[in-house]
Amino acid sequence: MRPILTLMATDLFGGDSKASLHAAMAVEVFHNFTLLHDDIMDDAPLRRGKQTVHEKWDVNTAILSGDVMMIKAYGFLMEYKGEVYRALMEVFNQTAIEVCEGQQMDVDFETRSDVSLEEYVEMIKLKTSVLVACALKMGAVIAGASNKDADLIYDFGLNLGLAFQLQDDYLDAFGNPETFGKQVGGDIIENKKTYLYIIAEQRANDGQRADLRDLFSISNAGYDSKIEQVKSIFVDTGADRAILDEIHRYTDKALGVLEHLNLPSESLSNLKDFAHYLMNRSS
Amino acid sequence: MRPILTLMATDLFGGDSKASLHAAMAVEVFHNFTLLHDDIMDDAPLRRGKQTVHEKWDVNTAILSGDVMMIKAYGFLMEYKGEVYRALMEVFNQTAIEVCEGQQMDVDFETRSDVSLEEYVEMIKLKTSVLVACALKMGAVIAGASNKDADLIYDFGLNLGLAFQLQDDYLDAFGNPETFGKQVGGDIIENKKTYLYIIAEQRANDGQRADLRDLFSISNAGYDSKIEQVKSIFVDTGADRAILDEIHRYTDKALGVLEHLNLPSESLSNLKDFAHYLMNRSS
Numbered sequence: 001m002r003p004i005l006t007l008m009a010t011d012l013f014g015g016d017s018k019a020s021l022h023a024a025m026a027v028e029v030f031h032n033f034t035l036l037h038d039d040i041m042d043d044a045p046l047r048r049g050k051q052t053v054h055e056k057w058d059v060n061t062a063i064l065s066g067d068v069m070m071i072k073a074y075g076f077l078m079e080y081k082g083e084v085y086r087a088l089m090e091v092f093n094q095t096a097i098e099v100c101e102g103q104q105m106d107v108d109f110e111t112r113s114d115v116s117l118e119e120y121v122e123m124i125k126l127k128t129s130v131l132v133a134c135a136l137k138m139g140a141v142i143a144g145a146s147n148k149d150a151d152l153i154y155d156f157g158l159n160l161g162l163a164f165q166l167q168d169d170y171l172d173a174f175g176n177p178e179t180f181g182k183q184v185g186g187d188i189i190e191n192k193k194t195y196l197y198i199i200a201e202q203r204a205n206d207g208q209r210a211d212l213r214d215l216f217s218i219s220n221a222g223y224d225s226k227i228e229q230v231k232s233i234f235v236d237t238g239a240d241r242a243i244l245d246e247i248h249r250y251t252d253k254a255l256g257v258l259e260h261l262n263l264p265s266e267s268l269s270n271l272k273d274f275a276h277y278l279m280n281r282s283s
Numbered sequence: 284m285r286p287i288l289t290l291m292a293t294d295l296f297g298g299d300s301k302a303s304l305h306a307a308m309a310v311e312v313f314h315n316f317t318l319l320h321d322d323i324m325d326d327a328p329l330r331r332g333k334q335t336v337h338e339k340w341d342v343n344t345a346i347l348s349g350d351v352m353m354i355k356a357y358g359f360l361m362e363y364k365g366e367v368y369r370a371l372m373e374v375f376n377q378t379a380i381e382v383c384e385g386q387q388m389d390v391d392f393e394t395r396s397d398v399s400l401e402e403y404v405e406m407i408k409l410k411t412s413v414l415v416a417c418a419l420k421m422g423a424v425i426a427g428a429s430n431k432d433a434d435l436i437y438d439f440g441l442n443l444g445l446a447f448q449l450q451d452d453y454l455d456a457f458g459n460p461e462t463f464g465k466q467v468g469g470d471i472i473e474n475k476k477t478y479l480y481i482i483a484e485q486r487a488n489d490g491q492r493a494d495l496r497d498l499f500s501i502s503n504a505g506y507d508s509k510i511e512q513v514k515s516i517f518v519d520t521g522a523d524r525a526i527l528d529e530i531h532r533y534t535d536k537a538l539g540v541l542e543h544l545n546l547p548s549e550s551l552s553n554l555k556d557f558a559h560y561l562m563n564r565s566s
Contacts, residue, residue: 027518040346041346059324060323060390064390066350067383068380071379071380072373074376075376078369088363089357089361093361096357097358100347100350100354101353
């Protein structure tokens with residue numbers, strides 16, 4: 001998705017999307033570098049249904065391949081010249097640091113039991129949304145959009161990215177198994193403390209909280225009723241509606257940003273359609 | 284040493300070395316990023332007499348800190364503008380890729396028994412010398428040196444870097460224990476196939492070769508006479524003189540490059556003194 005956002009943004013602001021191919025590649029290769037290193041840190045066996053690099057080869061290969069991919073990402077940006085190059089480097093370099101900070105927060109959260117909603121949202125913002133926002137802004141910069149428009153499309157991406165990531169959390173528990181594509185309840189089986197868990201824990205009464213914590217101490221993936229029991233608590237505490245409210249709030253914020261963009265109404269409605277499409281997905 | 288080379292080169296070509304502080308920091312932070320990741324790959328417990336980052340904290344921290352350091356290195360270079368910035372990025376990005384390639388060769392060599400001298404020299408060139416050369420070239424670029432001079436100082440650094448690294452191999456076996464600073468024979472204890480080993484193995488007769496291979500299959504660090512026996516074979520096969528010849532050859536090549544530099548003779552003689560100082564070190 002990320003590289004397409006770059007091409008789309010260039011097109012949106014009146015540029016030739018071919019001109020942003022190298023920036024799109026930088027975004028995609030950078031993203032894949034983070035996946036290689038994150039998968040080592042998470043000890044993940046699979047990625048997109050295939051063995052992860054450190055499983056198929058070894059940890060050293062995954063570290064070093066990731067390093068080179070990050071360097072190559074910077075190399076792709078060198079295709080641009082002058083002030084465009086500098087503007088791309090500024091947003092890209094800042095984003096790269098933030099993505100690493102988000103990953104560090106994610107790692108830290110695994111051993112913490114007192115993560116607040118604000119901290120969780122900050123983590124997914126840094127780990128995920130800033131790169132979506134960066135992808136869009138880079139496309140705008142290459143098209144020669146004004147600084148104001150480039151910043152607005154960045155904000156659009158940031159809020160849409162947050163909505164998208166929260167929807168991931170929601171669908172993992174409440175998605176339709178027929179269309180979701182992944183196993184519904186994967187986060188629950190892995191005891192991942194997503195937004196749903198944090199908000200349920202906050203709103204739970206003492207009995208629900210004790211049940212939730214007990215259920216999240218089960219590491220046996222074969223415990224069949226765990227997913228249903230956890231989902232019941234999510235529903236009983238209103239966590240499911242609370243996250244949907246947040247998803248809508250961030251989607252509306254993203255759409256609100258668009259009103260300030262200096263773009264023809266047809267382009268704007270394409271962007272709105274895109275946002276609605278993303279937010280009505282079932283997988 | 285590397286950041287000082289950058290400052291020195293700026294001064295040498297008539298610039299203000301303060302102007303190259305950020306480039307010097309980029310080089311040093313990049314170098315330390317490679318140390319963090321290399322130490323994970325080599326499973327090294329110590330670096331500069333202290334616990335390595337992955338030992339003191341954990342592997343994840345070392346991976347992620349290294350990643351951020353690489354990104355920060357790129358960030359330091361953003362202090363420069365226009366064509367200077369582009370020229371710095373070009374040499375830095377190319378060098379960064381080469382350093383990773385050198386590390387991959389080094390990792391690969393650990394499980395190979397047929398590494399040639401040419402491959403070994405290519406490995407140390409990529410892993411070590413190119414960054415020395417890059418450090419010098421960046422200093423020259425910032426001072427506004429001509430492309431020709433910037434390339435010449437790069438070549439000087441490349442050859443001096445090779446001489447320096449080969450001298451490391453030599454001193455590890457034949458350094459004076461009183462002045463060497465590290466344990467003499469460290470590479471031999473670890474069965475590291477340095478230039479000395481490769482050339483000795485090539486020049487050995489059948490008996491010497493069998494002895495050398497036997498000695499390099501000993502992983503017991505307490506086997507006292509191993510170092511002396513290996514050093515005898517290095518001497519008997521002439522490997523010690525052969526590596527000294529190579530060190531001189533690369534030093535002379537570095538000094539020869541200087542003749543083509545467009546610099547006042549006093550500056551040139553400072554550079555020569557520096558090269559001689561490096562090559563006459565005992566630690």
